Amino acid sequence: MADIQYLAPRTLDEAVGAYAAAAGAARILAGGTDLLVQMRSGAVRPGVIIDIKKIAELTRIEETPDGGFRIGAAVTGAALAEHPRFGKVWPGVLEAVNLIGSKQVQGRASPGGNLCNASPAADSVPALVAAGATVTVQGPNGRREMPVEAVPAGPGRTSLAPGEIVVRFTLPPRPAGSGDAYLRMIPRTEMDIAVVGCGVNLTLRDGAVTAARVSLGAVAPTVLLVEDAAKALIGSRLEEAALEAAAAACRAACRPINDKRGTIAYRTRVAGVLLKRAAAIAAERAGRA
Amino acid sequence: MAKLHVSTTINGEPVEFLCSPQQSMLEVLRNTLGLTGTKEGCGTGDCGACSITLDGRLVCSCLMLAAEAEGREIGTIEGMAQGDRLHPLQRKFLELAALQCGICTPGVLVAAKALLDRNPDPTETEVRYWLAGNLCRCTGYDKIVRAVLETAAEMREEAAR
Numbered sequence: 001m002a003d004i005q006y007l008a009p010r011t012l013d014e015a016v017g018a019y020a021a022a023a024g025a026a027r028i029l030a031g032g033t034d035l036l037v038q039m040r041s042g043a044v045r046p047g048v049i050i051d052i053k054k055i056a057e058l059t060r061i062e063e064t065p066d067g068g069f070r071i072g073a074a075v076t077g078a079a080l081a082e083h084p085r086f087g088k089v090w091p092g093v094l095e096a097v098n099l100i101g102s103k104q105v106q107g108r109a110s111p112g113g114n115l116c117n118a119s120p121a122a123d124s125v126p127a128l129v130a131a132g133a134t135v136t137v138q139g140p141n142g143r144r145e146m147p148v149e150a151v152p153a154g155p156g157r158t159s160l161a162p163g164e165i166v167v168r169f170t171l172p173p174r175p176a177g178s179g180d181a182y183l184r185m186i187p188r189t190e191m192d193i194a195v196v197g198c199g200v201n202l203t204l205r206d207g208a209v210t211a212a213r214v215s216l217g218a219v220a221p222t223v224l225l226v227e228d229a230a231k232a233l234i235g236s237r238l239e240e241a242a243l244e245a246a247a248a249a250c251r252a253a254c255r256p257i258n259d260k261r262g263t264i265a266y267r268t269r270v271a272g273v274l275l276k277r278a279a280a281i282a283a284e285r286a287g288r289a
Numbered sequence: 290m291a292k293l294h295v296s297t298t299i300n301g302e303p304v305e306f307l308c309s310p311q312q313s314m315l316e317v318l319r320n321t322l323g324l325t326g327t328k329e330g331c332g333t334g335d336c337g338a339c340s341i342t343l344d345g346r347l348v349c350s351c352l353m354l355a356a357e358a359e360g361r362e363i364g365t366i367e368g369m370a371q372g373d374r375l376h377p378l379q380r381k382f383l384e385l386a387a388l389q390c391g392i393c394t395p396g397v398l399v400a401a402k403a404l405l406d407r408n409p410d411p412t413e414t415e416v417r418y419w420l421a422g423n424l425c426r427c428t429g430y431d432k433i434v435r436a437v438l439e440t441a442a443e444m445r446e447e448a449a450r
Contacts, residue, residue, distance in 0.1 A: 006293060008356070104347050104349040107343065107346040
């Protein structure tokens, strides 16, 4: 077996340096719940493993003075669940992160890893897209920020440049009357991969929707931001006609595959159903009477 | 191949070992350190037979590199009994025969203890969701869930005394 190296740098600069120097032979280790499985199956054979969990910024959860959140890329689902405030402000994002795997997996798996593993069925990604979250990435040419939906490029592929590492997510401050929700369809109640996932994030004033973001997972090569669905909801009072228009926009956005988890027709239909259900939960959380 | 030298704490005792960079914690526990109570089931994080705690948090040791143990605290099934005194969960599992073949049992016990450490009064639903990552190939789940609930009740009574 080829020589393999394990590095656990304490600074981001060291990590970026090592990652860029390895020129594609390195893999980033956050929780390892995807990487170790891929290494075991022989799907990836890294020459260097760069463990990013000793870098303080990557494991920190910060509430900013304006009420936003900064979540380090390697923060675990369990740590996020234990945060006293995060789940109150972003219940939809938290439920999406906590749907990933078992309690054991939650003890290690991170939203950064979920994003970079780039599965079209990743649970946390649609919720973060609906939340309007951005990611900060750092590479050999410095830092840049981009919307979460700009990261996935296809199954298992991201738009990150060589040597770039996801540092953190930034979630914007919440206006009063906001709520979010994430629902996924699986044929059982726990421990499965999404057939369809749907994230909805709403702001309501006097019962009318003033802002909305809608996302879908597992119905296309990447997680989708469905702007037409959001447009159908904005200005409405979530009447049946508006919900049906948003559901139709979700169905129209679907470009799924047929596989053992679901057919194209089934996934497309379920996308509309989940939109309506997730919108109802988000509205409830936004404080609609 | 260069070996890594790792200093860690296992069940409260300082431990040092050598490992290769890609070796899992599970492999080192079982094959290097002789702590064979932790079982290998799937090796892909689906079955929970290899459950341990890392700084008090429940994880699958098959999905952790041994090198990551540096400076951390590991808890395994071997640390659950105090000498000859079984943990209340272990006693209850024996009393209620909450095991058949036994291969999932160490992982179930480690996971159940992690639950009761956080939540001394879980509902049946909470126990079932918490243990969803521990597969029992004999499908003896009802007895397992009952044993965890009864242990929790006993430990609460004990604590109130």
